[in-house]
Each structure stands twice: as C-alpha cells, then as structure tokens.
Amino acid sequence: MKKITFSNGRTVEVQCLSCALTSGVIEPEGGVVLETDYFHAHQDVAYPIKGLIILASKRHIKCFDELIEEEKTDYIQVLSKLRKAQRDVLGIESVYYFYNEDTTHHFHTWMVPRYDWIDKFGRLVESVRPVLLHARNNLNDNENMQEVMAAIDSLTKALNK
Template sequence: MLKTITDLEGLEHKYNDCMSCEILNGNLNCFGGILHQTENFYVCQDFEIPINGFIIISSKKHYSTINQFSNEEKIEFIMLVDKVLKKLKKIGVAEEFILVQGERSDIHFHTSLFPRKDWMKEKFGRVIANLKQIQEYAKNNMRTAENLKQIKQTCENLKKELNKN
C-alpha cells in the first residue's frame, strides 16, 4: 500500500508499506541520513518532527516487539540505547530524555529518544504528559531554516560521536 509522509522540511514522500524498512533500504531519506548502524539496528533523526535531537533507534529486521529479539539483539539494543543517550548528552542536546516504545503488530520496531527541553516545559508544562501536543506544535511552527540548521548540525555531531571507536 502506498503511503505519504511529510518530512522535516515539509516535503511529501511516497513510500510502500513500512517506513523503517524503506529508510534502511535507502528508498526514503531521513533528514541527516542514517547516523549510525550496528549489526541489527540503525539510528536516525525522527522523519517528521523538527525537534533537535529527537532520535529514533530502529531494528533492521521488521520486528514489532522486543519479544522477537534474540538474546544477542537484546544486549546489542540496550548497549546502543545507552550509547546514543550518552552521546546526545555529551553534545549538549539535552540532559534528560523520554524513551517511547510502543508495541503494535503493524508497526516496525523503533524506540524514540525524546529530549526534554526548557521550551517544552515553559510552553506545555509536564513534557511526558504533552508529547503529542509538543510534536504537533513542532510540525506547525518549527520548520524554520534556523531550527533545521541546528538539527542538521546535531545529526552531524551525533554521527561523528557514534562512529568513533
């Protein structure tokens, strides 16, 4: 089934079936590109929401739940989450993150690393209770050249950090 998604810059893309598979296959280009890959997972900026440092970790296999992971994948995954969080903090994106990971049989496994930023607290109060509204706000108000430039810079910084030995 052909689906449509709007990227960070407001451009529409058509894709087949599964967004995470399409990104991995190179048929959909996420902003900043794929930032890092391990044997079974990859890291990129969220495709739709222009929030600096809003990072997604996806499995390469089309899983829908962590219950499908092998034991090696479970270890690889949590080591990668830990690494990405540390690097995001090191490059100054945010001091704290909210991890979101919903299970759905029709959605490719991914975990969202959502930065807690001061502007979110000031505008919306509790960040975790207002994730949806914050994302909608960002889509409607934050596709600015300045913000996209910062996101691009964060992608470059994070990519460099994650690919260090």
C-alpha cells in the same frame, strides 16, 4: 502503501517507513546517525526537534520479545551509546523514551529530548504529542533546521569515531 510527510513537507509512499529507512530506500534528513548489524538510528523525519532520535530494528518485527539475543544485547548497547552522546554532545539532560507495539511501523524506540521551551506544554507524558505537533507546525524555519542538521552531524561524528 502509506503516505508519510516529513518535517520538510516532502511526502513519500511506502509500505513501511522503518523498512524504507533502515534499508536505505529513503535517506533520513541529515543521514544515518549510527548503524549496527541489527539497528539503525536517525533523526526523526517528521518532527524537527534537535536530537530526537529513532532507534529502529533492521528486521521487520513489532514486539520487544521478538528480538533475538544478539539484537537485545545490541539494542541496550546502542540505546546507551545514543543517550550518552545526546548528553555529552548536545547537552540533553532529560529524554522521554517511547516504544509501542500498535504502530504501523516495525520495532523502534523514540528518544524525545526535553528542552526548556517544552516546559510550557507540561512535564507529563501527555505533553509529548502537543510538543511534537508544535515542532512540526512551527519549527521548520531555516534557523531551527540548521540547528537540527548541526546536531545530527555532531552526533554522527561523535558516535562513529
């Protein structure tokens, strides 16, 4: 079992966080943004950055090449739909995409938006980790969390019309 701490300070112990989220054992903060037969999209539960979306496979696999053809097609369609909503609904102009195969969770892609406040951390990929830690440690105030929840609600409504 692995102990996971959410952005709100709540901790849970799970074998696989992605499995717990995609199966509904754990409800992500703000709920599910978008769900298909193969994928589950939600606000990242650890870092309170408005529009930071995790797109996770429902099957417990680790690598992109393990996706079946239907999952590959769905992945690209869902990723594109999420990105369009980030731009159209939240005004997010730039996003970092991360997918790694050495994670303790299963296959998922992070969609990390860039905001002006992030510029002080730099513009290279190395800046993302300090941004995430800054968010976890400094953006858990009520005002920011209300903005994050409002963004989740707006994305969810736009994506599930």
